Amino acid sequence: xxxxxxHFALVLALVVAVVQGVVPMIGAWRGDIAWMSAGRxxxxxxxxxVAGAFFxxxxxxxxxxxxxxxxxxxxxxxxxxxxxxxxxxxxxxGSMVLWVLILALxxxxxxxxxxxxxxxxxxxxxxVQAWIAVGFLSFSxxxxxxxxxxxxxxxxxxxxxxxxxDPGLAFHPPxxxxxxxxxxxxxxxxxxxxIEGRVDAAWARWVRPWTLAAWCFLTAGIVLGSWWAYYxxxxxxxxxxxxxxxxxxxPWLMGTALLxxxxxxxxxxxxxxxxxxxxxxxxxLSLIGTFIVRSGLLSSVHAFATDPERGMFILLLLGITxxxxxxxxxxxxxALQPGGLFAPVSREGALVLNNLLLSVACATVFLGTLYPxxxxxxxxxxxSVGPPFYNRTFVPIMVPVIAAMALGPMMSWKxxxxxxxxxxxxxxxxxxxxxxxxxxxQQGGAILPVLAMxxxxxxFTGSVVEWGGRVKLFRxxxxxxxxxxxxxxRAAHGTALAHAGLAIAMAGxxxxxxxxxxxxxxxxxxxxxxxxxxxxRLEGVEQGQGxxxxxxxxxxxxxxxxxEFVTLLDPEKRLYPVRAMPTTEAAIHxxxxxxxxxxxxxxxxxxxxxxxxxxxxxxxxxxxxxxxxILGGLISLSDRRLRVGAPAxxxxxxxxxxxxxx
Amino acid sequence: xxxxxxxxxxxxxxxxxxxxxxxLVLAALDENLSYFYDPSNIAEAPPGRPIRLGGLVEEGSVVxxxxxxxxxxxVTDMANSIDVTYKGLLPDLFREGQGVITEGTLGPDxxxxxxxxxxxxxxxxxxxxxxxxxxxSGQWKGGEAGQ
Numbered sequence: 001x002x003x004x005x006x007h008f009a010l011v012l013a014l015v016v017a018v019v020q021g022v023v024p025m026i027g028a029w030r031g032d033i034a035w036m037s038a039g040r041x042x043x044x045x046x047x048x049x050v051a052g053a054f055f056x057x058x059x060x061x062x063x064x065x066x067x068x069x070x071x072x073x074x075x076x077x078x079x080x081x082x083x084x085x086x087x088x089x090x091x092x093x094g095s096m097v098l099w100v101l102i103l104a105l106x107x108x109x110x111x112x113x114x115x116x117x118x119x120x121x122x123x124x125x126x127x128v129q130a131w132i133a134v135g136f137l138s139f140s141x142x143x144x145x146x147x148x149x150x151x152x153x154x155x156x157x158x159x160x161x162x163x164x165x166d167p168g169l170a171f172h173p174p175x176x177x178x179x180x181x182x183x184x185x186x187x188x189x190x191x192x193x194x195i196e197g198r199v200d201a202a203w204a205r206w207v208r209p210w211t212l213a214a215w216c217f218l219t220a221g222i223v224l225g226s227w228w229a230y231y232x233x234x235x236x237x238x239x240x241x242x243x244x245x246x247x248x249x250x251p252w253l254m255g256t257a258l259l260x261x262x263x264x265x266x267x268x269x270x271x272x273x274x275x276x277x278x279x280x281x282x283x284x285l286s287l288i289g290t291f292i293v294r295s296g297l298l299s300s301v302h303a304f305a306t307d308p309e310r311g312m313f314i315l316l317l318l319g320i321t322x323x324x325x326x327x328x329x330x331x332x333x334x335a336l337q338p339g340g341l342f343a344p345v346s347r348e349g350a351l352v353l354n355n356l357l358l359s360v361a362c363a364t365v366f367l368g369t370l371y372p373x374x375x376x377x378x379x380x381x382x383x384s385v386g387p388p389f390y391n392r393t394f395v396p397i398m399v400p401v402i403a404a405m406a407l408g409p410m411m412s413w414k415x416x417x418x419x420x421x422x423x424x425x426x427x428x429x430x431x432x433x434x435x436x437x438x439x440x441x442q443q444g445g446a447i448l449p450v451l452a453m454x455x456x457x458x459x460f461t462g463s464v465v466e467w468g469g470r471v472k473l474f475r476x477x478x479x480x481x482x483x484x485x486x487x488x489x490r491a492a493h494g495t496a497l498a499h500a501g502l503a504i505a506m507a508g509x510x511x512x513x514x515x516x517x518x519x520x521x522x523x524x525x526x527x528x529x530x531x532x533x534x535x536x537r538l539e540g541v542e543q544g545q546g547x548x549x550x551x552x553x554x555x556x557x558x559x560x561x562x563x564e565f566v567t568l569l570d571p572e573k574r575l576y577p578v579r580a581m582p583t584t585e586a587a588i589h590x591x592x593x594x595x596x597x598x599x600x601x602x603x604x605x606x607x608x609x610x611x612x613x614x615x616x617x618x619x620x621x622x623x624x625x626x627x628x629x630i631l632g633g634l635i636s637l638s639d640r641r642l643r644v645g646a647p648a649x650x651x652x653x654x655x656x657x658x659x660x661x662x
Numbered sequence: 663x664x665x666x667x668x669x670x671x672x673x674x675x676x677x678x679x680x681x682x683x684x685x686l687v688l689a690a691l692d693e694n695l696s697y698f699y700d701p702s703n704i705a706e707a708p709p710g711r712p713i714r715l716g717g718l719v720e721e722g723s724v725v726x727x728x729x730x731x732x733x734x735x736x737v738t739d740m741a742n743s744i745d746v747t748y749k750g751l752l753p754d755l756f757r758e759g760q761g762v763i764t765e766g767t768l769g770p771d772x773x774x775x776x777x778x779x780x781x782x783x784x785x786x787x788x789x790x791x792x793x794x795x796x797x798x799s800g801q802w803k804g805g806e807a808g809q
Contacts, residue, residue: 001714024780048774063706108679129710149683204777234751234754235694329792341668342668344668344671351671351677356676357679357681359678360679360683363680363683364683364687366688368687368691371691381694381697382697382698383696383697383698384696384698384714384765385691385694386694386696386765388693388694389690389691389694389695392686392689392690392693392694393683393686393687393690397683397686398685520731520749520750520751521730522729522730531687573754581752581754581755582754582755584754599751601751601752602752604726604730608730610730610731610751612750612751625673
């Protein structure tokens with residue numbers, strides 16, 4: 001009964017979305033207040049229905065209702081409760097419902113927080129938001145109904161893919177979707193602005209917090225996924241330039257560009273058309289990301305069953321959304337009034353550079369990810385593009401981004417004094433040279449990674465100096481600095497934190513990608529292997545039993561070369577009998593400067609076990625740096641000026657506020 | 663600076679960046695594409711260049727060497743098969759009779775030296791490339807790829 005109610009709720013949500021897509025739009029066009037405000041009620045109603053459907057599905061999972069086909073093939077009665085819940089989105093159909101739920105949530109948030117948005121803009125935004133919902137709800141209902149029944153019901157379910165039964169991955173999809181779908185707000189605002197023919201500072205002030213929130217979620221989602229790959233796959237790597245990673249990274253790159261160009265629109269009233277285009281592209285890439293992963297075009301852990309009908313629907317939906325919005329952009333963008341002037345060397349100039357480089361970087365990732373698909377479609381050749389491609393293209397493009405990132409925040413608007421800015425960066429230059437020397441004496445080897453460490457130090461110190469300059473650190477009494485820090489806009493703290501966080505993560509990425517060590521060896525109990533100054537001794541392997549799996553657990557004692565005790569590592573090999581599928585649980589001990597990482601393989605049948613040890617320098621820095629970036633974003637988000645819905649559009653004379661025509 | 667001048671500068675900067683990126687991409691693509699082969703057409707592969715080989719792990723062919731780390735096995739598309747040697751930890755789902763994709767180079771002795779054996783994340787999942795190779799050799803028994 002409950003699954004049928006859930007299905008019905010989804011149908012009702014589609015009906016409401018159609019109404020919400022039409023009525024407020026017509027209302028805004030005719031200036032009819034009642035029709036416009038219908039959008040708000042519809043947005044709330046849509047949220048209620050979609051949430052009803054979502055919780056009905058969750059109910060089926062929690063109670064292990066195997067008469068529902070989706071539950072039967074993705075859950076099992078012996079699964080721990082956490083994974084019964086997360087199974088809801090661990091499959092194609094359920095993840096689509098989660099997508100729509102988040103979309104409805106954001107739509108309702110616009111309706112709720114956007115109280116002082118101009119009514120026509122809000123009505124149009126809600127309508128565009130509803131069009132997206134119509135697309136996704138019909139996709140869900142017509143091609144991937146999560147509530148379909150199965151008869152006769154199986155005695156037990158087929159279990160969630162064991163690799164997904166993990167706390168890190170449990171929350172990776174919702175975070176990622178909050179990011180992807182969050183960009184739909186920027187998209188809806190962009191389309192609404194194109195329809196209105198007006199973009200001003202107030203528009204940017206509404207778009208920025210939504211974009212920033214989506215960006216924080218997306219960052220968290222990507223980091224969670226990367227962290228999961230690091231400890232669960234047992235390959236000792238955290239980023240593989242795998243197509244499914246790339247498709248989440250592309251909207252992140254574009255979203256980062258959007259975040260920065262929206263600042264220029266808000267503060268300087270320039271780059272309007274460009275910002276609109278970025279908003280459209282960011283969300284388009286989010287859509288492509290969702291669908292490439294779901295369509296099974298690329299083989300990966302995320303590729304669920306493929307189905308030609310779904311493929312066509314997806315292609316159609318992508319074509320309409322992306323093509324339609326780009327055509328609208330081409331037609332309407334020239335009508336946007338051009339904004340303030342600036343010199344190439346200025347804050348605006350630096351942000352333009354940031355935007356250009358990020359877009360180009362994104363384009364190279366896009367090409368590397370989709371080139372194999374295109375090539376196969378046109379020539380039938382099957383190829384794959386590996387990490388070396390990205391190291392040769394993406395990495396060189398990011399170098400000037402990082403180098404310029406230290407300069408940008410110090411530049412003044414309109415026209416900046418480059419010599420003055422550079423003289424403030426003497427300290428950063430010193431830090432960079434110091435870091436290069438340290439890296440060279442500690443690691444030596446190839447010169448490029450050593451220089452890259454200098455670049456990370458440059459950015460980190462540059463960000464600190466910039467923040468220090470704002471609060472007059474060490475130039476005024478400490479109490480005075482503290483006072484200034486308290487009154488500094490939160491967004492300034494956020495910028496400094498996010499940039500410094502990126503520097504820390506970058507140092508980790510450079511070190512981990514270049515100076516990693518590994519050893520693979522067969523060990524019998526009592527035997528040892530040495531790696532990077534640590535000695536690993538296999539004590540033994542014992543059998544155990546988890547809730548829905550069996551365990552082989554090895555015990556390794558780690559000591560320094562001198563014999564001083566460091567830690568115990570317990571890597572596991574698990575076997576999930578329902579799918580007869582083994583998984584690897586790496587054991588990781590972090591020293592802060594490096595991770596000691598151990599994985600156990602198969603028994604060799606003569607009392608020995610294959611043991612794989614990695615020495616992963618500075619990997620913890622990647623996680624710490626990313627967290628600092630997210631924290632920077634959140635602090636920025638709490639800025640009064642950015643408070644969602646708080647800013648009121650500056651009163652203008654009616655003539656100036658009228659739709660602009662060029 | 664006039665608006666036109668500014669736009670010109672921005673377009674120019676964009677063009678310079680874009681052409682730089684295109685050059686990078688073309689150079690990198692040329693060197694870093696690895697083509698996919700199956701055991702029947704691997705003879706056409708250029709020697710010494712990294713390629714991908716896909717097929718099924720032949721039943722009864724997996725032999726672990728004395729060092730415990732090197733593994734020899736045969737990859738087959740049921741028409742032809744080829745010897746593969748790999749040193750390292752095999753992925754969790756590596757099994758005889760299962761689809762597999764390996765990356766490496768073909769040696770002069772016609773033994774494929776794998777640098778990497780790709781893990782698939784699902785026990786029922788058949789890599790699309792492998793399914794196509796089996797269809798080509800007329801040995802495909804399953805339904806649609808990926809099911």
